Amino acid sequence: MSDESSQEIRQRRKDSTKWNNYPEDTVPLWVADMDLFVPASVMSELSEAVNRSDLGYPSKRLYDRYLNAINTWTYERFGYLYEQEQLEPIGDIVQAIYWAVSTLPGDAVIFASPAYPPFFRSVKESNKTIVTTEMQLIDGVYRMNMDDLKESARQSPGSILLLCNPHNPTGRVLEEEELQQITDIAMDYDLWIISDEIHRDIVFDGHRHIPTASISPEVARRTISLLSASKTFNLAGLHAAALHIPSGKPRQLMQSIPKGLLSGPSSLGLLAGAVAFENEKTWLSRTLEYLDSNRRLLAAFAKEYELNATIPQGTYMSWIDFSHKLSLDNLSAYQFLLNYAKLALSNGEDFLPLKGMSYARLNLATSHQVLEESLDRLKPFLAN
Numbered sequence: 260m261s262d263e264s265s266q267e268i269r270q271r272r273k274d275s276t277k278w279n280n281y282p283e284d285t286v287p288l289w290v291a292d293m294d295l296f297v298p299a300s301v302m303s304e305l306s307e308a309v310n311r312s313d314l315g316y317p318s319k320r321l322y323d324r325y326l327n328a329i330n331t332w333t334y335e336r337f338g339y340l341y342e343q344e345q346l347e348p349i350g351d352i353v354q355a356i357y358w359a360v361s362t363l364p365g366d367a368v369i370f371a372s373p374a375y376p377p378f379f380r381s382v383k384e385s386n387k388t389i390v391t392t393e394m395q396l397i398d399g400v401y402r403m404n405m406d407d408l409k410e411s412a413r414q415s416p417g418s419i420l421l422l423c424n425p426h427n428p429t430g431r432v433l434e435e436e437e438l439q440q441i442t443d444i445a446m447d448y449d450l451w452i453i454s455d456e457i458h459r460d461i462v463f464d465g466h467r468h469i470p471t472a473s474i475s476p477e478v479a480r481r482t483i484s485l486l487s488a489s490k491t492f493n494l495a496g497l498h499a500a501a502l503h504i505p506s507g508k509p510r511q512l513m514q515s516i517p518k519g520l521l522s523g524p525s526s527l528g529l530l531a532g533a534v535a536f537e538n539e540k541t542w543l544s545r546t547l548e549y550l551d552s553n554r555r556l557l558a559a560f561a562k563e564y565e566l567n568a569t570i571p572q573g574t575y576m577s578w579i580d581f582s583h584k585l586s587l588d589n590l591s592a593y594q595f596l597l598n599y600a601k602l603a604l605s606n607g608e609d610f611l612p613l614k615g616m617s618y619a620r621l622n623l624a625t626s627h628q629v630l631e632e633s634l635d636r637l638k639p640f641l642a643n
């Protein structure tokens with residue numbers, strides 16, 4: 260993995276939102292994509308497709324290859340196989356969230372907070388009710404509040420539970436016992452589960468991702484699983500994802516909307532995802548090592564400066580509480596760091612409305628150099 264400077268990355272990523280949204284003197288560690296190169300086989304297959312001008316509508320063979328590659332990967336990595344004919348291609352996961360939130364039964368959608376901002380938007384824009392259950396920070400680890408979740412489920416039986424595992428922004432990876440508890444609650448109160456597992460491959464040593472649908476056949480029958488190569492292999496701009504919709508009521512309901520409202524994956528996205536899942540286990544291992552060294556760098560920094568930052572078990576995000584460190588007055592931590600440290604993190608208020616002002620999310624998926632530079636920029640504001 261090359262260790263590029265911010266100037267090098269800025270030049271290379273010249274059409275990315277990450278490197279264009281803020282002035283050049285600001286280091287961007289916000290939106291969730293990586294500043295790392297995609298796998299070599301993906302670069303060469305995409306270049307070949309472009310050189311052949313093979314950019315028309317994708318063939319059924321390419322769709323099948325993509326879905327098969329996702330499922331084979333799932334089996335080899337997580338020991339679980341989705342029903343192949345119940346996997347559906349889609350342009351992106353956010354679209355799948357909106358689709359499922361708006362069509363599954365129930366007026367309430369329960370999810371843990373802080374949460375990925377489109378979780379809030381999808382529920383609001385579907386005219387449903389947001390029910391958040393705030394995660395609890397226990398010994399540096401964010402955990403679901405099971406009593407609160409149970410109470411929310413009790414008050415909204417038959418509604419929707421929107422899970423994100425591994426969790427953005429806290430970096431939490433649910434243990435089997437917790438996932439069992441959560442799905443028990445869901446089954447007890449007849450909840451439908453939407454399980455966003457987009458970050459499932461970015462999991463560090465000592466932790467293990469468990470597909471929600473693998474918990475039991477009963478859980479699988481009530482779970483819509485959202486899957487993608489986009490975080491794993493850094494392909495978000497290519498727009499390709501998949502969802503597993505079990506047969507029976509979920510499939511019937513999901514099919515009730517006009518299919519023409521949904522956009523399918525791009526041909527290059529299908530190709531890139533298929534090639535990556537078929538060939539790039541080693542690339543992923545090396546990428547996880549690289550991200551892990553950034554994680555360690557952050558951990559050492561947080562310890563030295565007594566910064567309340569999560570060291571992610573999964574995802575390449577750290578959720579940071581700056582309340583004890585910065586004199587914020589009326590500024591959010593995000594605005595403060597943007598103004599004074601020239602550092603663009605993601606605004607905590609978007610993940611934790613009303614209470615998130617002192618929080619920000621930091622994206623660790625950059626070069627060592629850029630991360631070091633960013634932490635250096637933080638130092639003057641954290642010294643006691």
Ligand SMILES: Cc1ncc(COP(=O)(O)O)c(C=O)c1O
Pocket residue numbers: 291350351352353354375423427455457487489495500
């Ligand atoms: C939890 C989660 N779901 C979905 C997405 C976006 O997926 P897509 O680009 O396929 O819509 C992200 C991106 O950050 C995410 O963190």
